[in-house]
Amino acid sequence: MRAVLPFLRNSWRQLTSMRTALVLLFLLAVAAVPGSLFPQRSIKFEDVRAYYETHPDVAPMLDRLWAFDVFAAPWFAAIYLLLFTSLIGCVTPRMRDQIRALRKPPPGAPRNFGRLPHHASLESAHEPSFKGWRTRRRELPDGTVTVSAEKGYLKETGNLLFHSALLLVLLGMGIGSQWGWHANRLLVLDEEFCNSLQQYDDFGLGPQVDAADLPPFCLKLSDFSVSYQDSGMAKSFEATVNGDQKFSVNHPLRLDGASVYLLGHGYAAVIRYTDAQGNSQTTVSPFLPLDDMLTSEGVASFPDAAKQVGFEGLYLPTNGMGRSKHPEENDPALMLMAYEGDLGLDAGIDGSVYKLDKARLNPVGDATLLRKGDTWTLGDGSKVEFLGTRPWITMTIRHDPGQPIVLVGALLLIIGLPLSLYGKRRRVWWRLNPDGTAEAGGLPKTDYPGFAEEFAKVTKCPTPS
Amino acid sequence: MSDTLLTVTVMAYLAAMLLHAADYAFGHRGIVAKALVGAGGPPVSAVSPVSPVSAVDEKPAPRTQAGRLAILVTALAAAAHLGTAVTRALEANRLPWGNMYEFVIMVTFVGVAVWLAIAFLYPDIRHLGLFVTLVLVLLTGIAGLVLHTPVGPLVPALDSYWFPVHIGAAALSSGLFLVGFAATLMYMLRAGYDAGKRGGLYPFGRYIASAEAVERLAFRMHAFAFPIWTFAVAAGSIWAEAAWGRYWGWDPKETWAFISWIVYAGYLHARATPSVKRRTAAWIAIIGWATMLMNLFGVNIFFNGLHSYGGV
Numbered sequence: 001m002r003a004v005l006p007f008l009r010n011s012w013r014q015l016t017s018m019r020t021a022l023v024l025l026f027l028l029a030v031a032a033v034p035g036s037l038f039p040q041r042s043i044k045f046e047d048v049r050a051y052y053e054t055h056p057d058v059a060p061m062l063d064r065l066w067a068f069d070v071f072a073a074p075w076f077a078a079i080y081l082l083l084f085t086s087l088i089g090c091v092t093p094r095m096r097d098q099i100r101a102l103r104k105p106p107p108g109a110p111r112n113f114g115r116l117p118h119h120a121s122l123e124s125a126h127e128p129s130f131k132g133w134r135t136r137r138r139e140l141p142d143g144t145v146t147v148s149a150e151k152g153y154l155k156e157t158g159n160l161l162f163h164s165a166l167l168l169v170l171l172g173m174g175i176g177s178q179w180g181w182h183a184n185r186l187l188v189l190d191e192e193f194c195n196s197l198q199q200y201d202d203f204g205l206g207p208q209v210d211a212a213d214l215p216p217f218c219l220k221l222s223d224f225s226v227s228y229q230d231s232g233m234a235k236s237f238e239a240t241v242n243g244d245q246k247f248s249v250n251h252p253l254r255l256d257g258a259s260v261y262l263l264g265h266g267y268a269a270v271i272r273y274t275d276a277q278g279n280s281q282t283t284v285s286p287f288l289p290l291d292d293m294l295t296s297e298g299v300a301s302f303p304d305a306a307k308q309v310g311f312e313g314l315y316l317p318t319n320g321m322g323r324s325k326h327p328e329e330n331d332p333a334l335m336l337m338a339y340e341g342d343l344g345l346d347a348g349i350d351g352s353v354y355k356l357d358k359a360r361l362n363p364v365g366d367a368t369l370l371r372k373g374d375t376w377t378l379g380d381g382s383k384v385e386f387l388g389t390r391p392w393i394t395m396t397i398r399h400d401p402g403q404p405i406v407l408v409g410a411l412l413l414i415i416g417l418p419l420s421l422y423g424k425r426r427r428v429w430w431r432l433n434p435d436g437t438a439e440a441g442g443l444p445k446t447d448y449p450g451f452a453e454e455f456a457k458v459t460k461c462p463t464p465s
Numbered sequence: 466m467s468d469t470l471l472t473v474t475v476m477a478y479l480a481a482m483l484l485h486a487a488d489y490a491f492g493h494r495g496i497v498a499k500a501l502v503g504a505g506g507p508p509v510s511a512v513s514p515v516s517p518v519s520a521v522d523e524k525p526a527p528r529t530q531a532g533r534l535a536i537l538v539t540a541l542a543a544a545a546h547l548g549t550a551v552t553r554a555l556e557a558n559r560l561p562w563g564n565m566y567e568f569v570i571m572v573t574f575v576g577v578a579v580w581l582a583i584a585f586l587y588p589d590i591r592h593l594g595l596f597v598t599l600v601l602v603l604l605t606g607i608a609g610l611v612l613h614t615p616v617g618p619l620v621p622a623l624d625s626y627w628f629p630v631h632i633g634a635a636a637l638s639s640g641l642f643l644v645g646f647a648a649t650l651m652y653m654l655r656a657g658y659d660a661g662k663r664g665g666l667y668p669f670g671r672y673i674a675s676a677e678a679v680e681r682l683a684f685r686m687h688a689f690a691f692p693i694w695t696f697a698v699a700a701g702s703i704w705a706e707a708a709w710g711r712y713w714g715w716d717p718k719e720t721w722a723f724i725s726w727i728v729y730a731g732y733l734h735a736r737a738t739p740s741v742k743r744r745t746a747a748w749i750a751i752i753g754w755a756t757m758l759m760n761l762f763g764v765n766i767f768f769n770g771l772h773s774y775g776g777v
Contacts, residue, residue, distance in 0.1 A: 018738040022731055029727040029756070036717040036768060043714060071715050173713075182710070229618060236621050250625040250708050261710035396710045403712065410699040417692045421733070449681075 015082070016089035024083040031079055035070035038062065042069065084170060091163045098156050105136035106148035109429035113441030118455045122438040128430055128459050143434035149458070150427045152445070158419020161412055168409035176402030181205045181214070188268045188284055188392040192220035195258070195397070215257030215399075218242075224391045226265060232293050232326050237265060239393050263394040264289075266296055269315055269334055270387040275305040276380050286392045287315045288354055294327040299356050303345050309364075310356045311384065312337045332372055334386045338364040424448055428458055467553040467616070470545050471570075471609050477542030478602045484535035485595035489672070491531065536584055536591055539598060543577045546605070550574060557616045562632040563623060565765050566612040571632075572761070573604045575640025583644075583682070590679075592672055596647055627704035634697035638690045639757060642729075645686030646754035649747050652680040656744060680743055684736055687750060691729055698722050717768040721760035728753040 014020055039047035048068045052059040066073030113119040133149035140146070183203035185193065193199045195218070197211050205211070219241040226237035238248040239262055247253035253260035266289050274280035287298030294317050301310045318326040319333040342360035344351070351357055368376045370386040377383050425445035432438050440459040444451040550570055553561040561567045580597045584590070619628070651673050658670025673679055701722070702712040713719060732753055735746040 018734060019740065022734050022738070022741070025727050025731040025734065029724045029731070032720055032724050032727075035715055036720040036764070040715060043716065231617070233617070234621055235618065236624070249622050250627075250704075252707055252710070259710070263710075398710050400711070403706070406712065407703070410702070414692065414696050414699060417695055421688045421692065 012089065015086050017086075018090075021083070021086050021090070024079060024086060028079050028083060031076050032070070034067055038067045038070070040068060040070065042071070080170075084167065087163055087166065091160060094156070095160050095164075098153075098160060101156075102153060106134060106150035106427060108138060109146040109148055109431050110441070113429070113431070113439050116441040116443050118442035118444075118452060120440050120455075120459065122430075122440055122459060124460075125432055125436055125438045126460070127432070128440075130428070130430075130458060133428070133458075145432040147430045148427065149429070150425075152423050152425035154419050155423025155425050155446075156420075158416040158423055160416075162416030162420055165409045165412035165416060168412065169406050172402040172405030172407075172409055174402065175405060176206075176400040178206050178208045180398070180400040180402065181209045182396060182398040184263075184394065184396045186286055186392055186394045187219070187221045188286060189221050189224060189390040191284075191392075192218055194218040215255070217255055217258070219260070221393060224265065224393055226391070228326065228328050234327070237262070239265075239395075258397050258399045261396050261398065263396055265391060265393045266294060267315055267317060267329075267389045268392045269298060269300065269313060269389055271300045271311065271313075272385045272387055273300075273302045273305060273309060273311075274383045274385075275302075275307065275309075276382050277306050279305070281305065282387070284390060285313075286354075287313065291323065292327070293318070293320075293324040295324040297354075299354055301343055301345065301356070303343050305382070307340050307380070308343045309338065309340045309382070310343050310361060311339070312356055315389070329389065332389065334370045335367055336370060336376065336384065336386075337367045338378060338384070340364050424451070426451060426454075428455060430459060467549050467556055468609075468613070470549040470552055471605070471613075474542055474545040474549055475602060475605045475609060477538055477545055478598050478605060481535050481538040481542055482595065482598035482602055484531045484538055485592065485598060488532035488535055488592060489595060532592060535594055535598075536581075539577065539584075539594060540581055542601075543574070543581060546570070546574050546577060553616065557618065559619055560629055560632075562628065562636065563617075563619045564612075564614055565762075566608055566614050568632070568636060569604060569608040569612060569761070571636040572639040572643065573601055573608070575637055576643040577601055579640060579644045579686075589674055593647075593651060596651065600643070600647065622708050625704060625708065627700060627707075631697060631700040631704050634693050634700060638694035638697055639761065641686055641690035641693065642754060642757055645683050645690060645750065648679050648683035648686060649750045649754075652676055652683055652747055653744070653751075655679060656747075680747070683747070683750065687729065687732060687753075691733060694726065694729070698726060717764045718760065721756060721764050725753055725756040725760055728756050 039051050041048050051068075055062075062068065066075070070076055110116065127145075127147065130147065130149040133151045134153075135147055135149045138146050138148070181204060183195075183197070183200040185199065185201045187193060195214050195216060197203055197205075197214070221239060221241055222243050223240035224237070225240075227235045229235050236248070238246055240246045241253065241260075245253055247260060248262055252262070266287060268284050268286040270282065270284050272280055272282040281302050281304060283300050283302070285298045285300045287296035289296045296315045298313050298315065299310065300313065302308065314322075314335040316324040316331075316333045316335070317328060318324050318330040339356060339358060339361035341362050344357040344360060349357075365378055370376055370384075372386060372388050375383050375385045426443065427445070428440065428442045430438065430440045440455070442451065442455040442459075550561050550567075553567060553570070557563070562571055577597070580594070584594060654667060654670035655673040655676040656670075657667045658673075659676055701719075705714070705719075706712040728749060732746055732749040735741040735749050736743075
């Protein structure tokens with residue numbers, strides 16, 4: 001037991017040493033590398049699934065090692081937690097020392113200036129002014145007068161500010177991950193949704209967030225405007241919700257308790273199917289883009305028709321040879337493939353709304369190209385009409401309560417860093433001896449070129465040594 | 466116009482490099498002169514590529530203007546380099562920082578501008594321009610041959626006032642880290658030469674005056690660049706929140722920016738720790754530059770992330 005305490009103290013001293021900090025910093029850098037080499041679930045989980053398919057034997061083992069969730073991995077957390085412990089352990093006593101140094105006056109002059117790196121005997125006994133320095137004048141009983149001057153406290157203050165700000169950033173990130181949430185969805189023009197989990201395509205809630213905590217608001221997409229270059233690249237796009245609230249990339253919609261960010265856009269096909277008995281149904285089906293020219297594919301299902309029917313479609317805003325030539329609707333064309341039979345929706349098995357379950361479907365007729373307003377009459381007398389398109393947007397809605405804390409931390413970081421790097425801590429003493437001679441000595445805490453000139457200027461001695 | 470100026474720029478850096486090389490060979494500090502001066506004194510070093518000259522001839526070789534001309538041509542090349550960037554900006558009607566080609570042009574220009582400032586203030590180290598122009602020829606050449614894309618407008622995601630702030634700070638700090646890396650390389654060469662090493666590139670250490678001075682230059686470059694790099698990453702995060710919805714998402718570029726930041730922080734820590742040798746710190750700086758190269762080139766080429774614009 002008696003050996004434990006010194007062991008702990010020694011270990012703590014090792015942990016808070018600079019060398020350990022160096023090693024841990026290096027480890028942290030190396031640990032982050034696999035986060036860029038392997039697909040990460042947090043960025044794009046489809047890529048992880050694809051990796052499983054291309055590397056079926058290695059992927060499960062990598063997954064167990066947290067290769068697909070590096071930044072949430074326990075071993076990654078261990079490194080930065082150790083690093084921050086080392087930081088706290090080093091910064092706390094230094095902060096105490098700095099506060100003490102700020103309150104105490106500069107120390108008295110050493111007896112022998114010759115021992116200092118800079119010293120000189122002065123010709124005149126004129127007391128230097130030391131303007132801008134923190135000074136303390138002392139008069140000793142034997143008649144000696146000394147002035148101690150110190151400058152450059154900001155260096156250590158900046159250093160401590162910088163390192164404390166790092167802690168603040170970590171705190172902000174922690175708060176954000178615990179109390180933050182995000183959700184994504186696709187919204188077609190004139191469609192409205194409200195902020196509740198069931199209405200989202202996918203979502204993530206922080207551990208401390210409950211579904212009931214989501215702020216109540218509803219958004220209806222009232223307008224979407226987009227302009228393209230001739231090359232097909234988007235020039236600008238902007239969405240308007242609830243009539244007057246506009247948002248676009250770089251200009252998110254700031255609501256109370258959440259922010260709405262515009263991600264992407266595309267076209268939804270409006271299709272009306274009239275069955276053999278004359279009952280018609282209109283669907284608005286979002287088609288998902290396959291390439292930059294917005295060649296999009298989608299599905300339109302009609303489970304309530306006399307005979308269940310479904311269509312697979314390829315939409316080309318500007319008709320080309322099987323691919324769209326431009327994302328603008330210069331020559332819109334919809335290629336449809338018809339299927340009839342059992343859509344499989346009644347069985348209650350979940351599937352994607354963007355794909356048809358063709359297990360119990362039979363193709364009907366040939367693939368047909370429809371322009372806006374065209375009608376395709378199928379063999380049994382039913383008709384399908386391509387009425388037109390409506391734009392849709394994808395957006396992500398996010399709340400991160402830790403964000404302002406991280407921002408403040410980042411600002412303090414940026415202020416503290418140059419102070420700590422460029423600050424120079426130095427002391428100069430001046431002594432007037434009882435016999436009337438004067439001498440000066442200087443000690444730069446961190447050696448830097450230029451102190452000699454500063455020493456000469458401050459003490460006004462013509463030949464510094 | 467911009468592409469023509471780029472060709473001029475690369476050719477001019479090449480010319481400056483050849484002039485520096487000529488200065489090495491034939492200038493008053495060059496190999497031939499040393500061989501001539503050294504004759505009759507201590508035995509000529511086995512490294513000298515020139516065969517030992519007769520001991521009778523002790524007249525030093527005439528000093529060529531090649532060195533001075535090399536700096537002048539570098540300055541002219543830098544002017545053409547600036548012209549490349551400016552004409553590109555005028556052609557595209559925006560700041561020329563929209564894709565990797567334009568970014569590399571910017572970073573190398575910062576590098577040559579810093580180099581010319583140093584060469585102006587410290588004439589003694591002008592001959593080190595051989596290394597600088599070599600790197601510039603390589604980088605601008607790669608930019609022109611491999612990375613070049615035709616002029617085009619910015620994607621909407623880049624249309625923000627953060628564009629000059631974030632990318633400008635990243636370009637400036639990258640250029641400064643470039644100069645810091647070159648200085649670190651020179652320190653390793655000179656320090657190795659002082660320690661007696663003669664293999665590989667170490668003979669070049671002879672042309673570097675003082676290991677300590679060049680190491681201090683390296684430190685000052687890194688200490689100057691690091692806060693700007695920190696600011697660049699922070700500005701990028703603030704912009705990312707407005708553009709992508711979150712301030713940090715471990716996108717490959719973000720991850721490698723984090724890695725280089727950590728490594729350079731390690732360099733500064735090493736430099737501030739008395740028990741860590743200068744050579745160790747120099748190695749950390751070299752690793753830091755490798756991470757910067759990975760960040761600048763590797764991420765765009767090998768990974769597909771949010772930072773891929775213009776195809777690369």
